[in-house]
Amino acid sequence: MDNAATSWPKPPGVEEAMLLYLREEGGNPGRSGHRLSLAASRRIFQVRLALAEFLGVKDPARIIFTQNATEALSLALIGSLNPQDRVLSTAIEHNAVSRTLSFLRSCGVDVEIISVSPRGSLDVTGLESALKRKKTKMVVVNWASNVAGWTIDLDEVSGLVKRYGALLLVDAAQGLGHLPLLLSDRIDDRIDMLAASGHKGLLGPQGTGFLYLGPSSNPRPLIYGGTGSASSSDEQPGFLPDKYESGTLNGPGIAGLGAGLGTLLKEGVIEVARKEACLAATLAKGLMEIPGVKLHGAWSEEKRVLSWLPQHGAEVRMPASKNPVTPADDGTAAESSGGVVNARTPLAGTDVGDGRTPVTTRAPVLGVPGIPDAVAVVSMTLEGWDPAQLAFELDRRYGIMVRAGLHCSPWAHRTLGTFPTGTVRFSPGLYTTPDEIETVVSAVKELAIERKGG
Amino acid sequence: MDNAATSWPKPPGVEEAMLLYLREEGGNPGRSGHRLSLAASRRIFQVRLALAEFLGVKDPARIIFTQNATEALSLALIGSLNPQDRVLSTAIEHNAVSRTLSFLRSCGVDVEIISVSPRGSLDVTGLESALKRKKTKMVVVNWASNVAGWTIDLDEVSGLVKRYGALLLVDAAQGLGHLPLLLSDRIDDRIDMLAASGHKGLLGPQGTGFLYLGPSSNPRPLIYGGTGSASSSDEQPGFLPDKYESGTLNGPGIAGLGAGLGTLLKEGVIEVARKEACLAATLAKGLMEIPGVKLHGAWSEEKRVLSWLPQHGAEVRMPASKNPVTPADDGTAAESSGGVVNARTPLAGTDVGDGRTPVTTRAPVLGVPGIPDAVAVVSMTLEGWDPAQLAFELDRRYGIMVRAGLHCSPWAHRTLGTFPTGTVRFSPGLYTTPDEIETVVSAVKELAIERKGG
Numbered sequence: 001m002d003n004a005a006t007s008w009p010k011p012p013g014v015e016e017a018m019l020l021y022l023r024e025e026g027g028n029p030g031r032s033g034h035r036l037s038l039a040a041s042r043r044i045f046q047v048r049l050a051l052a053e054f055l056g057v058k059d060p061a062r063i064i065f066t067q068n069a070t071e072a073l074s075l076a077l078i079g080s081l082n083p084q085d086r087v088l089s090t091a092i093e094h095n096a097v098s099r100t101l102s103f104l105r106s107c108g109v110d111v112e113i114i115s116v117s118p119r120g121s122l123d124v125t126g127l128e129s130a131l132k133r134k135k136t137k138m139v140v141v142n143w144a145s146n147v148a149g150w151t152i153d154l155d156e157v158s159g160l161v162k163r164y165g166a167l168l169l170v171d172a173a174q175g176l177g178h179l180p181l182l183l184s185d186r187i188d189d190r191i192d193m194l195a196a197s198g199h200k201g202l203l204g205p206q207g208t209g210f211l212y213l214g215p216s217s218n219p220r221p222l223i224y225g226g227t228g229s230a231s232s233s234d235e236q237p238g239f240l241p242d243k244y245e246s247g248t249l250n251g252p253g254i255a256g257l258g259a260g261l262g263t264l265l266k267e268g269v270i271e272v273a274r275k276e277a278c279l280a281a282t283l284a285k286g287l288m289e290i291p292g293v294k295l296h297g298a299w300s301e302e303k304r305v306l307s308w309l310p311q312h313g314a315e316v317r318m319p320a321s322k323n324p325v326t327p328a329d330d331g332t333a334a335e336s337s338g339g340v341v342n343a344r345t346p347l348a349g350t351d352v353g354d355g356r357t358p359v360t361t362r363a364p365v366l367g368v369p370g371i372p373d374a375v376a377v378v379s380m381t382l383e384g385w386d387p388a389q390l391a392f393e394l395d396r397r398y399g400i401m402v403r404a405g406l407h408c409s410p411w412a413h414r415t416l417g418t419f420p421t422g423t424v425r426f427s428p429g430l431y432t433t434p435d436e437i438e439t440v441v442s443a444v445k446e447l448a449i450e451r452k453g454g
Numbered sequence: 455m456d457n458a459a460t461s462w463p464k465p466p467g468v469e470e471a472m473l474l475y476l477r478e479e480g481g482n483p484g485r486s487g488h489r490l491s492l493a494a495s496r497r498i499f500q501v502r503l504a505l506a507e508f509l510g511v512k513d514p515a516r517i518i519f520t521q522n523a524t525e526a527l528s529l530a531l532i533g534s535l536n537p538q539d540r541v542l543s544t545a546i547e548h549n550a551v552s553r554t555l556s557f558l559r560s561c562g563v564d565v566e567i568i569s570v571s572p573r574g575s576l577d578v579t580g581l582e583s584a585l586k587r588k589k590t591k592m593v594v595v596n597w598a599s600n601v602a603g604w605t606i607d608l609d610e611v612s613g614l615v616k617r618y619g620a621l622l623l624v625d626a627a628q629g630l631g632h633l634p635l636l637l638s639d640r641i642d643d644r645i646d647m648l649a650a651s652g653h654k655g656l657l658g659p660q661g662t663g664f665l666y667l668g669p670s671s672n673p674r675p676l677i678y679g680g681t682g683s684a685s686s687s688d689e690q691p692g693f694l695p696d697k698y699e700s701g702t703l704n705g706p707g708i709a710g711l712g713a714g715l716g717t718l719l720k721e722g723v724i725e726v727a728r729k730e731a732c733l734a735a736t737l738a739k740g741l742m743e744i745p746g747v748k749l750h751g752a753w754s755e756e757k758r759v760l761s762w763l764p765q766h767g768a769e770v771r772m773p774a775s776k777n778p779v780t781p782a783d784d785g786t787a788a789e790s791s792g793g794v795v796n797a798r799t800p801l802a803g804t805d806v807g808d809g810r811t812p813v814t815t816r817a818p819v820l821g822v823p824g825i826p827d828a829v830a831v832v833s834m835t836l837e838g839w840d841p842a843q844l845a846f847e848l849d850r851r852y853g854i855m856v857r858a859g860l861h862c863s864p865w866a867h868r869t870l871g872t873f874p875t876g877t878v879r880f881s882p883g884l885y886t887t888p889d890e891i892e893t894v895v896s897a898v899k900e901l902a903i904e905r906k907g908g
Contacts, residue, residue, distance in 0.1 A: 002481065002486050002488065005481065005485045005486055006481065006482040006485075008480045014476070015473055015477075018472065018706070019473075022464055022472075023469075026460065026464070026660075027459065027855070028456070028459035028460040028660070031459045031857060031861075031862075032456050032459055032845075032855065032856070033842065034845070034849040036456075036462060037456070037459070037855070037857075067520075067521040067525075067661070067701065067703075068702045068703075070677060070678075070680060070700045070701025070702075071521075071700075073679065074676065074677040074678055074679065074700070078678075094679070094680060095679055095680040095688075095700075096679035096700065096701065097679075098688055099679055099687075099690055100679060102688040102689055103675075103678050103690065197701075197702065205476060205704075205705075205706050206703065206704060206705040206706060207661050207704025207705065207706065207707050208704075221557075222532075222676050223524060223525050223676065224524075224532075224553040224556075224557050225524035225528065225550035225551075225554060226548060226550050226553070226862030226863075227549075227862075231860040231861070231864060232864045232874050233553075233864070234553055234864070235556055236553055236557065246524045246525075246528070246549075246550065246553070247523065247524025247525055247550065247663070248460065248651065248653060248661070249521075249522075249660065250521060250662075250704055251660040251661065252660060252661065252706070252707065253704060256706075388487065391488070392487060395487070395488040401486065401488035401489065401490055402486070403485060403491075404486075404487065405685060407485075407685070408679075408680030408681075408682065410686045410687070419686070420686050
């Protein structure tokens with residue numbers, strides 16, 4: 001129930017890909033010309049290519065591997081902004097953006113924060129008047145909030161930002177893998193930079209993340225050093241991705257990310273979005289009915305909850321295996337799993353297989369109707385309980401692992417009115433079952449009664 | 455034979471520790487309070503503690519995890535130096551230092567390079583006069599050269615640097631794990647910052663590295679963002695290690711690094727140093743006798759070679775297992791392996807065990823006599839062969855994996871006189887056998903004859 005912090009368990013194939021890399025591809029990519037080094041280079045290129053295809057980016061060199069989304073955001077922000085530059089952001093950002101902006105403000109960058117309504121929608125009019133008021137270099141927005149599940153309409157925001165000639169940087173850490181990128185146009189024309197982590201919606205291991213760099217983005221590197229290329233030069237190479245990838249990459253992690261992405265594509269991002277919305281709605285509905293519970297953010301709205309509730313006997317479609325240790329026997333278990341509500345989307349193809357074959361994906365997902373406008377992040381408070389205490393009891397007594405507090409996003413809590421104690425956050429993931437949702441609801445019910453009686 | 459790029463294979467236990475982390479400790483460390491998150495925090499703390507003990511650092515919070523040594527060096531250099539500051543370095547630095555210094559020079563930092571003799575010794579008199587000439591903020595030196603195996607006397611350099619009130623930053627990427635830190639005093643009093651990678655001498659997986667930060671070092675972070683601590687603040691927390699560890703760390707990699715370090719300590723750094731010196735000397739002696747071969751750097755000196763040649767029937771002591779896949783049955787195989795030349799050093803204790811028990815180490819290794827003054831990096835050129843071509847044939851025909859070219863260190867090659875084609879570099883490691891050394895010598899012998907006849 002803490003998949004927004006990091007997805008768990010990892011899907012079948014992630015471990016295998018990491019071990020394969022360690023054992024048989026363990027050279028230093030780009031550093032030597034022997035077989036292990038070439039195998040390592042090849043694997044990393046495959047994953048880069050798969051991510052590029054997943055995003056709908058033509059040139060895989062525009063995917064820059066980082067240790068996490070935070071590093072990607074720091075590279076994009078610190079590398080692009082200079083004193084006197086103006087940057088706009090929103091009142092629901094994660095500390096990965098807000099702390100970086102605070103640092104940049106102390107360097108003389110002009111930072112302005114656009115408000116977000118307590119119901120969650122970005123004040124687009126406010127954004128437009130801020131853009132109109134003064135020449136702006138960059139707008140940085142959170143695609144999906146890690147506190148309240150809110151998403152923003154990237155198409156609408158992008159249209160506005162482009163109209164005023166600014167760069168758009170998207171923090172996709174909580175959105176990518178959970179929702180398709182519903183863009184009306186190629187990502188290159190819509191988004192200038194996109195940062196994401198590999199260990200959340202993309203189902204890879206921790207220690208992975210990336211920054212997509214559009215054609216008009218050219219930040220200074222954060223880190224300088226050996227790239228295995230243009231070795232004779234004292235200058236950082238100017239070409240991508242080497243310019244930004246100094247030092248030895250997390251090869252085993254990137255190989256695992258490739259396998260995680262493969263599983264995601266096998267399941268289908270659209271399927272995943274629908275399944276997670278269904279789980280979130282079921283959870284929200286159950287919690288709503290408990291006296292003393294207050295929901296915050298996207299899944300507090302009854303209309304949204306009702307529209308995603310499983311109805312007419314529909315079941316939540318489960319992925320092939322919950323067990324990350326045992327891969328599907330024949331590699332096709334995903335196809336044969338029961339309880340499928342929606343037909344397999346034709347956009348969800350992949351040939352990742354056993355981690356040995358190339359990772360190939362299909363075109364990006366464009367304009368698919370019926371996709372939720374929120375991710376499966378359900379934030380709540382319970383009368384009489386401190387969020388931290390509630391989370392502790394949920395883990396101790398029921399084995400339910402959730403996150404309590406501010407979730408590194410104080411701005412979002414100020415917006416929601418839940419600052420400073422925060423919320424208890426449930427974030428079901430691909431491997432969460434309807435039974436587990438039921439368990440959560442019963443547990444909260446018991447704790448609610450207990451407190452009232454106590 | 456390319457262990458200077460990345461050690462391979464990884465020792466038993468590394469894979470197991472990574473899998474254990476993924477499966478049973480897979481939470482997001484410091485981000486939530488449930489069991490998986492706490493287990494992740496605990497594992498990372500254990501490895502931090504083990505590294506601190508290994509270095510002889512009291513406070514484990516002074517070990518900052520990074521993705522690699524390059525990131526650690528950029529953090530130390532870019533975070534500490536301002537325009538007008540003066541920094542001294544040497545003519546054998548890796549691009550991780552030299553490219554970063556080039557960037558800093560373009561920002562107005564005053565960079566001066568101290569010469570290194572073609573035989574390899576740092577010009578200490580030159581360093582002293584440079585320190586005397588002008589107030590210097592920092593000196594950055596390569597402990598062990600990745601091209602020529604040269605090491606510098608850290609005690610001597612530190613004494614000099616401290617006398618002039620400058621900070622000492624050590625690039626220990628090629629030294630740590632291969633040689634003990636032979637300091638006459640606590641590391642805190644000798645070295646202000648030390649950067650190392652986890653995947654070379656420390657036998658961990660790629661994607662790991664760290665920066666040790668001494669009490670007088672306080673660089674600006676390179677990366678800003680969520681730390682799971684002091685979440686309500688828009689400012690980066692001021693305390694260590696959080697200040698420098700924004701975003702989700704490479705947990706599986708760090709767990710693997712703990713296991714790699716455990717193996718290293720079980721073998722004993724002193725044993726490893728002696729074994730690797732013995733292998734390097736055997737290799738250098740064999741190559742020296744081949745007509746057309748020219749050796750460069752430390753192992754080109756006959757005196758050094760002779761002093762490390764296995765004599766009087768001595769054998770190279772082999773570690774427990776060459777196979778990283780199969781751990782020792784009873785966890786004690788290291789004790790029972792044959793061919794031990796030197797008694798187990800009492801400094802080499804550890805209780806890493808199966809990756810589940812705490813990683814504990816012993817005090818740092820101080821003043822042990824008979825330790826080589828070079829790491830096992832043997833660089834050569836062969837008359838009539840381009841290094842790249844030679845490396846290709848060694849891999850294709852003999853399965854010998856080496857690195858050819860500049861090894862990301864153009865300055866070192868200018869010093870050696872091997873710029874711009876570079877050298878063929880052999881870097882035997884813990885798991886290299888004497889038989890493999892023999893194979894290399896025969897292979898080079900054949901290729902030397904072939905070329906002469908062609």
